[in-house]
Amino acid sequence: MSITREFLRRPWVTGAVAASSARLAAAMTDGLDLERAATVVELGPGTGAITEAILPRLAAGTRLVAVELNPVLAARLAERYRHDARVTVVSGSAAELAGIVPEPVDAVVSGLPWTVMPAALQRRVLDAVTAVLQPRGRFSTFAYAHAGWTPPARRFAAELAARFSTVERSRMVWANLPPAYVHRAGEPRVSPRGPRIPSGRAALDAGGPRSSGA
Numbered sequence: 273m274s275i276t277r278e279f280l281r282r283p284w285v286t287g288a289v290a291a292s293s294a295r296l297a298a299a300m301t302d303g304l305d306l307e308r309a310a311t312v313v314e315l316g317p318g319t320g321a322i323t324e325a326i327l328p329r330l331a332a333g334t335r336l337v338a339v340e341l342n343p344v345l346a347a348r349l350a351e352r353y354r355h356d357a358r359v360t361v362v363s364g365s366a367a368e369l370a371g372i373v374p375e376p377v378d379a380v381v382s383g384l385p386w387t388v389m390p391a392a393l394q395r396r397v398l399d400a401v402t403a404v405l406q407p408r409g410r411f412s413t414f415a416y417a418h419a420g421w422t423p424p425a426r427r428f429a430a431e432l433a434a435r436f437s438t439v440e441r442s443r444m445v446w447a448n449l450p451p452a453y454v455h456r457a458g459e460p461r462v463s464p465r466g467p468r469i470p471s472g473r474a475a476l477d478a479g480g481p482r483s484s485g486a
């Protein structure tokens with residue numbers, strides 16, 4: 273099962289002709305403080321190219337919830353990580369994130385194809401992301417360089433700036449097909465959940481609550 277094949281079957285949902293490269297996956301997971309996270313969410317994991325970069329950064333007790341709309345890809349991913357107790361794969365839409373993850377989330381890593389999404393869905397998913405993130409939570413997502421100046425990409429960048437206090441853009445990752453860059457955002461402006469107890473690894477060290485399974 274490859275992203276290329278899924279792209280040919282469902283181009284408007286898959287949104288990529290190839291899986292992200294290791295370089296892009298590394299850039300997507302930099303600067304998110306994943307090492308101290310208690311709960312991390314990945315949206316649109318596909319075949320797991322970015323999941324592979326997330327997992328080595330996570331502590332043994334960290335929970336990774338991967339939400340994939342394509343049921344075939346979700347089933348493959350669940351099978352691949354069936355022995356890793358940290359990973360929960362949910363076959364569903366990122367728009368339903370608030371119902372999928374009950375606890376505050378430290379970081380959301382998104383591989384979603386924003387520029388092929390209808391504007392209303394783009395907004396709904398971003399609202400769901402800010403709703404689950406804890407106040408100091410972080411978000412990363414990538415954009416393809418060639419599409420950066422299209423109206424959907426510019427609309428997405430504006431929506432991101434409206435929802436986060438800090439938004440930065442990485443250097444271009446040329447070693448990707450096609451070349452891409454990462455939007456890294458922090459401090460959601462709306463974060464109704466708030467921290468339960470001290471967030472991140474500190475919570476685990478303190479014997480804070482944990483979940484297993486979605």
Ligand SMILES: C[S@@+](CC[C@H](N)C(=O)[O-])C[C@H]1O[C@@H](n2cnc3c(N)ncnc32)[C@H](O)[C@@H]1O
Pocket residue numbers: 275285286287288290291292315316317318319320321322339340341342345364365366367382383384385
């Ligand atoms: C561009 S591919 C990225 C795959 C992988 N993260 C990577 O970087 O190689 C986008 C993925 O998002 C999934 N997707 C699209 N819309 C989604 C949604 N609303 N909720 C969850 N996943 C979605 C697609 O099925 C596809 O697997």
